[in-house]
Amino acid sequence: MTLLIAFLSLFAIVVGAIVLVMLLTGLFFEIMNARHPERRIQKDRVNNRKWQELKQAPVSILTLTSCFVFGLFAQQQGWTIAPLELSWWSGPLMLLASVVLYDAWFYWVHRLLHRKPFYRFHALHHKSVAPTVWSNHHESFVEALLNQAYYALVVFVLPMPWQMLVLQKLYDQISGMLGHAGYEHFASPAGRSPWPLASTVFHDQHHGTFRFNFGHTFSFWDRWMGTLHPRYDETLKTFEAGDVAASPQPQMGPERR
């Protein structure tokens, strides 16, 4: 009984924090997008689906919170491998290892979701061909569970201090929304070859063309597996120059629903 109360208390705190982070991040991008219309990525597509997308957010948030809280709670109870004590080296090392590991998890789960028997669980997320910051939580229960199961399992294989797990989740929530923002505000050479990071253009092209860019934080899985959008690097570069208005349109694929 005490265990259940402890679990539910942690769950309530995390749900509250996730909703708060979602609202603050969403507000930030709505303001940024309104101030910089020239940074819109898919200039010929309009997305007025904000409220439709938000209707699905409770399913997504409750699922991801369950996975995350399970991982955190299991570690707290000593059911997992013992985490390292937090120090100047263990924290950054475990965080980096987990972000790299999650990117591999995300890439392959995402590839699986694009296979025929699984696509029905991912179709909802792809209803937004031009994503908005709110599309991040527009996903089915099964899709959220497959992606977020990572947080329930990682504590059994990686001795990660709980503080780093919290930091990664926070990063994951914000970067997920950043990837769907629909506007490229932070274009930088670090987001293209030879650097490994992704960008908003990266995931936007996934929604726009459907066939490329399956990764999350990094582009290296897509580069290795040959699934990188052929014009990804050059499209991102056009947003760096400071004369975005004069840049060519990113290549679009057909509308797909």
Ligand SMILES: [Zn+2]
């Ligand atoms: Zn997809």
Ligand SMILES: [Zn+2]
């Ligand atoms: Zn997406």
